[in-house]
Each structure stands twice: as structure tokens, then as C-alpha cells.
Amino acid sequence: MAIPVIDFSRLDGDERAAALAEIAAGFEEWGFFQLVNTGIPDELLERVKKVCTDCYKLREEGFNRSNPAVKALAALVEQEGEGLAPRKVEGMDWEDVFTLHDDLPWPSIPPTFKETMMEYRTELKKLAEKMLGVMEELLGLEEGQITKVFSKDGDFEPFYGTKVSHYPPCPRPEMVDGLRAHTDAGGLILLFQDDRVGGLQVLGRDGRWADVQPVENAIVINTGDQIEVMSNGRYKSAWHRVLATRDGNRRSIASFYNPARAATIAPAIPAAADSGDYPSFSFGDYMEVYIKQKFQDKEPRFAAAAATKNMVD
Template sequence: MAIPVIDISPLLTPNHPARHEAIGRLKDAHMNAGFSVLVGHGIDPGVIAALLDASRRFHELPLEQKLDIRYRSSLRGFLPMGTSTLAKSTLGTARKPNCSESFIAQSDLPEALRSRWSHSPLGGTQPWPADPADLKDVALRYRHDVSALAAALIPAFEEMLALPTATLSSRFSPAHVFLRLLHYPPAPVREADSYGSAPHTDYGCLTLVAQDDVGGLQVRAEDGDWIDVPDIAGGLVLNSGQVLEAWSGGRIKATPHRVLNNQDRSRYSIALFYDCAIETQVECLVPATEPFSSNCLGKQYGTHLGEFLKANYNFQPEP
């Protein structure tokens, strides 16, 4: 299995003559591999580079300084090493914590939902570090631009599933977005069952990843082999999650993937999780053609997501 590289510029130009061809390539990729690498996406390379640089500078700060904005009862802020273990996963239970640290900036909940979800990992208010001083601005610019790209991809998924216009896009009103700035430190000796990110499938809809050139992201093929996701200069890795798989009756794949730490070099990546509104009821929108089950069917998306987050992260009471 190879991870396809897809030029999506025809999807971003109204009435482009190659639109249907681009959708066909995206459909083939996400109904088979569940992953693709997008080029021609229109995101300014300078915006990507600026956030990767700000993320690196943040993660190089002393631990004590980063702990000032440690996540507590909601999944917002700094996630230290050893505080996430995939105890609840579609692939079983991980034995060891992920060998990574990160900073998470969730989108704010609409005012009408804040009280109802205040005790959820999705609630709370977003902390930002004072240093680097530019991190908040570049992170919000990146989140805005890549969220707009993700929104522009949703009609393509509607078309590949032969759904009426706005069937999917209406479920993103408003979208709930996680921006995660990840650092995978070097691991000179890799222990058994030790991962930067243990094998898992993503919980939501679409994930877009910008990564440096260190490598380590792998996708599990149907025969069980692990395939390296290629590093394409300027490319964004796209993968589909459990909710999109459920909506499609299993046609679109939520494919297992993992990250291995490099022996000698730190790896930095930016993951943007573009998910539906948190009170969206998850249901099959396309009848399954073969037996299909999903752990998110019949639930509100926020409930489904909260169950996984509470099982997999070391939340603490607010001070």
C-alpha cells in the first residue's frame, strides 16, 4: 500500500474541469488507505514554517515554565510527557504512555453550550503561553487557514458518498477544532511497546498534519505491515476518523496509525482535528453494504469524544 499524493487545487477553484478527477482520487485514497498527502492546498508555506518554529521554541522552554499552563480538567494547554496513555482505543490498550509532549488549543465553545459542557474535557477556557510571544498569533492564523481548507474538503466527501448538498457541512455548524503542537523527543533505544503515539484511529472527522522531515508517522496496511507516510515538502497529511467512517457506513476508512520516535532527532508536527459540532448525533448517512459497527453510532459527538479523552489522559482538578 502506498499513501497517495493528491493535488487538491481543483477542489478549491469553482467549476474547475479537473474537479471530478480530484474527488475520484480522494475517494480512492480514503476508501482504501484512509490517508493521503495533499498538495496544491493553498496554505502559505510561511504560515506552516512559522508555527513549526514557534512550537519548537515553546517545547525547548524549561519544563517548570511549561507546567504553568498544564492541562487540568479540560484538554487545553500543555500536555507533559507521560500524561497520555491510549487505555481506550479501537486497537486495544497501550501498555506505556506516549513518548511525546504537546500543546493543545481547542476552539471556544458557543456561549449556549458552555454551561452544559463545563465538566467535559471540551469545556473550560484556553490558556496560552507568554513565551514565545508570537505563538498565539501564529497558532490562531494557522488554525483559521487550515480549518477553512478542511471546510472546503467536506463537499468533496459529500460528493464521493452521493449525499445531498450540505448533508455533511451542516453538521459542522460550528465545527469543533483541536490544534495540537507535538514534540516527539529522540529515543536512542526503543523499548518494546514504546511509541511516540501508540497505534490508534482518530476519534472524529478529518485530521490534517504538517510535519517536519524527521519521519516516524506510519499507517497500518490491510496485511498488517506498517507503511511510512512520505515527507512531501509543503504537503499536508490528511486522514479520516471514526465519525466520518460511521457516517459513510464504513466506506471511508479510519485507518490505524502510529508514530515512532527517531533515535537521534526530535520530531515536530502540527495536527489539526477538524470535527463536527459537539452535539451532532452520529448516525449512518449511507447504508452499510456489509456488516459494520462503530463505537460512536447513536451518540452525540462530544459524548463519544469525551469518553475517549477521559480514559486516555491524566486530568487533574483545577487549582
């Protein structure tokens, strides 16, 4: 099974209707698809690859020396050598990660990191806003409606953050997760993944894991839990995970266009005939639940956030 790869430039030509149909199918059938020809210069994407790889090289020694997953795996391998049955590392991920927010300090080395990543984040934000417009069109919403909800009628800025991750080579990948299976909490996620080292998988509607195949300079799109609620289940957030690998060093740069914490999230379209409406809640309340239950079923998270809102009301 191959995740759809869609030529984003077709939206501006005679093939717009066909491209919209492909995007709609990507949202509905997978919750994941890849965009090529997004308008982001390849030259910029190549610079992003370089500065993020260079930045990780400066962090690699620290990861190998002090990452909890590295220590836990070494301890389990030692126990295995003593004759104990092999076990899997629980509750940890084989991931080196840091975040980029506009109001927090950024790495200053390599020297071109901040300049390059600021330029990249500007381009990704434009793409996110275009994709929200496409989503509104497909769902029959008013233009700008999702951003209006995310900003609480313009009172706050939607949250926009970026997570830079590397998944270094793992000596025993069968014993640890690169990143445990989860759905994303927020709105729209735009991922610039490694175009050589795989490992990202999405859970298909048939219950089987499928690889999100590396595609050079593509941007992977997926929806978070808040879009599932706003679309009343039409665009479900997809479970996904990253496998640890013995060879290669996987780069992953995920940007999140999320509601402001004060935003109220509620269904914006009618429910399907065979299902009921999703609950409404504040995104801040949802995040309080999510940080404790990220790797658990999402339906109880919706219910818990709604219960908090009802108590306040």
C-alpha cells in the first residue's frame, strides 16, 4: 500500500477538480498524503536538510551518552546477556528532538541554522494556510472559518511550532520504538521527512500499518484530533509511528498549525447518518488530557476534555 503522492501545483490549472478529489480522498481514506511541487524552492529544502543534519551532529554525543532510551536499552541488553528473557523498552522513544517556537531560543550553531529555519517556517506556514483553505472548500465551510475557530474569532494567534527530530541508528531496533504509535493533538501537520531513510508508518483503515514512503522534497500532510472534531469524523486523525532502524539516521521536521489554547473546538458540519456528533471543548483542556494520554485511545480524550468544559459551564 502506497500513501498518495499529490502534485499540489495542479490546483492552479485545468486539473484543479481532479487534484481536489485526490486531496479529499487522502484526508478521508488515509489521514495522510504527500505533496510535491508545493512552491517551496528545492534550494531552500536542501539547505534545511543540511542545517538540521549539521545541528544533530553537534547533539549526537549527548544523545548517545544521556538519552533515557539509550540507557534503558543498554540495561535490557545487559540483562539479556545474563540469561534473562529479552524485553522491549517501554514508555520511551529512540528520538533526539528539540522544538522551534518564535518566542523561544533557537540553536545558534551552525551559524546559518536560524536564518534557514525561519525562512523555511515562513514558507511552511503559507502552505499550511493554503491547505486549510482547501480543507474548507472540501468540507463546505466558509473561507477562513478554520482559522477563525483556531484564533477564537481573531482574539489570539493560532499556535505554530516546529519539532526537529532525528532517529539515530539503533543496535537493537526490535527492542525499542523510534516513536510510539499516536495521533497528533492539533490541527494540520506538515512533515518534511527524510528522503532516504524510512521508518514512518500510518495505520490504514484496514488495520494494517503502511510505510509513508520517502519521496524527495515532498511535504507529508496529516490531520490532528481537532480537525477530526471540526469535520465531525469525516477527516479522522490517523495513528502513526516511527520504527527504529539499525542503519541510517532518519531526519524528521514536523510543523504544527494548531488552535490557540483558548479556542473552542466543535463540529462544523453535520454528522454522518450512521454516527453522532463529536463533543465540543477548549483546546487548552484537550491538551491537558493529551499530554497524559498521548499514546492511548483518542475517544476517551475527547470525552474527558468535554467533561472539563461542561464542569466549567
